[in-house]
Amino acid sequence: LQERFEIDEFEKLKRDLIKYNCALAEVLTQLNNINSYFNAYWEANPIEHIKSRIKAPESIAGKLKKKGLPVTAESAEAALKDIAGVRIICSYAKNIYEIVEILRKQHNFKIVKEKDYISEAKASGYRSYHLILEVDLGELFDNQVCPVELQIRTSAMDFWATLEHKVRYKYGGDMPVHLSEELQNCAQQIHALDERMYLIHELVDLINEGEDEND
Numbered sequence: 770l771q772e773r774f775e776i777d778e779f780e781k782l783k784r785d786l787i788k789y790n791c792a793l794a795e796v797l798t799q800l801n802n803i804n805s806y807f808n809a810y811w812e813a814n815p816i817e818h819i820k821s822r823i824k825a826p827e828s829i830a831g832k833l834k835k836k837g838l839p840v841t842a843e844s845a846e847a848a849l850k851d852i853a854g855v856r857i858i859c860s861y862a863k864n865i866y867e868i869v870e871i872l873r874k875q876h877n878f879k880i881v882k883e884k885d886y887i888s889e890a891k892a893s894g895y896r897s898y899h900l901i902l903e904v905d906l907g908e909l910f911d912n913q914v915c916p917v918e919l920q921i922r923t924s925a926m927d928f929w930a931t932l933e934h935k936v937r938y939k940y941g942g943d944m945p946v947h948l949s950e951e952l953q954n955c956a957q958q959i960h961a962l963d964e965r966m967y968l969i970h971e972l973v974d975l976i977n978e979g980e981d982e983n984d
């Protein structure tokens with residue numbers, strides 16, 4: 770029970786979560802617009818799908834506890850940047866960088882932090898591109914800004930991360946060495962597969978371009 774919020778802190782957090790919902794809605798509108806733009810103007814839409822979530826109060830409490838911070842609404846707001854989270858799943862790693870460049874040009878939010886775990890994977894084998902976006906909530910919320918975490922990864926990276934997260938959660942952060950080694954091994958194979966699939970995709974594009982020129 771210690772890990773949970775006291776009742777009045779929980780009520781404060783529930784009220785604060787409205788801000789995160791508004792910020793998330795703003796980001797999702799923009800991402801849906803980008804998705805429609807890709808559908809209309811790009812030959813193939815690089816976005817496969819977009820998922821979003823607001824972190825559950827239990828997970829917020831657990832993360833604060835893990836960081837050794839007080840389990841209060843105030844410390845959640847100060848310390849956690851991933852209360853509102855969005856994930857974009859795309860086809861190839863190259864698409865991730867294309868999407869990031871488009872995001873830089875948006876005016877509804879600004880990018881305040883970036884971590885590229887695509888070009889250099891984490892020790893676990895994890896690959897993904899992380900951004901913290903800051904959304905201005907406007908006068909209704911006294912011009913406060915609210916963070917939204919955005920993770921962009923390929924389907925293959927997502928497949929791996931979902932399983933690894935499940936295994937890590939099962940062992941409460943104390944994963945047996947043989948499992949973490951096997952997961953690192955799978956991460957390397959998935960990375961190699963991602964690259965080979967991309968080469969096939971590029972090759973087919975080149976063949977198509979050649980055929981178009983000959984028409």
Ligand code: 0O2
Pocket residue numbers: 832851884891893894895899929930931933934
């Ligand atoms: P959950 O349960 O997904 O929310 P910070 O979040 O900034 O305090 P950190 O860990 O340096 O600290 O941030 P980082 O590296 O950007 O990671 C944030 C999130 O990325 C994690 O959130 C995970 O969702 C994901 N992530 C990072 N590393 C791994 C990994 O090795 N495996 C998997 N499956 N996911 C990872 P949470 O809150 O840790 O977890």
